[in-house]
Amino acid sequence: MRPLFDGSGMMIAPVLANLGPVESLKICANKEEVEEIFIIPIHHACAVQNRGYTHFRLRGQYYYTLPVFLNAQYKVWGLTAVASDTTLALLLPGIYISMMHIVHQH
Numbered sequence: 140m141r142p143l144f145d146g147s148g149m150m151i152a153p154v155l156a157n158l159g160p161v162e163s164l165k166i167c168a169n170k171e172e173v174e175e176i177f178i179i180p181i182h183h184a185c186a187v188q189n190r191g192y193t194h195f196r197l198r199g200q201y202y203y204t205l206p207v208f209l210n211a212q213y214k215v216w217g218l219t220a221v222a223s224d225t226t227l228a229l230l231l232p233g234i235y236i237s238m239m240h241i242v243h244q245h
Contacts, residue, residue, distance in 0.1 A: 140225060143218050153222040155229070179210050184227060185235050192238050203241040 143151045158164055161178055168176055183189055191207040193216070206224040208215040215223060227235040 140222070140229070143221055145218060151218055151222070153225070155226055177210070177213055179208060179215065181227070181230070183210065184208050184223065185231065204239055206237070206239055
């Protein structure tokens with residue numbers, strides 16, 4: 140996957156890997172960076188009713204659209220949603236249609 144950059148220019152390198160059954164994983168999160176770990180099934184993330192988008196403007200004009208994934212108690216947004224959106228588009232071409240859009244300034 141391509142690197143992602145946050146608003147400050149910091150690079151985030153998403154990695155896609157098959158780690159086997161989720162139930163058998165022992166995940167230890169860095170509590171300074173991650174408040175909680177949760178799982179959203181692919182079929183749930185792809186369902187139209189569980190997806191949303193936020194449109195952003197810059198200097199009064201449309202600038203970009205970013206995805207939001209809705210799950211009972213959680214909302215996945217920001218770079219996590221961008222990485223998830225990109226992953227779903229790679230895994231499910233023709234099934235998952237990304238609505239993410241960025242206007243490139245010249």
